Amino acid sequence: MNTNKNRVAAKFAPETRFEVRPAPAALTAPFRVNLETDFERLKNRLLGERLAAVERPQLNAPLRRAANDAAALAWVTFYPLLTFPTLFEEKTAAAVRHAERQARVYAVSREIIAA
Numbered sequence: 001m002n003t004n005k006n007r008v009a010a011k012f013a014p015e016t017r018f019e020v021r022p023a024p025a026a027l028t029a030p031f032r033v034n035l036e037t038d039f040e041r042l043k044n045r046l047l048g049e050r051l052a053a054v055e056r057p058q059l060n061a062p063l064r065r066a067a068n069d070a071a072a073l074a075w076v077t078f079y080p081l082l083t084f085p086t087l088f089e090e091k092t093a094a095a096v097r098h099a100e101r102q103a104r105v106y107a108v109s110r111e112i113i114a115a
Contacts, residue, residue: 043084
């Protein structure tokens with residue numbers, strides 16, 4: 001237990017006030033909405049092209065997750081429309097590699113079980 005009972009007098013500085021004015025919604029909202037729709041349009045176009053190029057339907061979910069991951073990463077950058085395509089390609093390639101590796105592991109596991 002602490003036996004030190006020294007009291008410290010509190011000293012407060014004068015209160016500081018400042019005014020915060022939010023930016024008018026008319027100036028910020030339309031730009032953000034346009035950027036979001038352009039971004040979603042780009043994401044859907046690239047994802048559609050990638051899904052059409054893949055023959056295996058089991059890659060549908062991993063590719064969609066990869067697209068969402070790439071979109072989340074791109075959205076926090078200064079230029080999401082410019083960075084998204086590269087991130088999308090990297091993420092989808094990694095998802096395809098992972099799915100192929102999982103398929104090989106599954107096939108080998110079935111062979112081991114059968115033996």
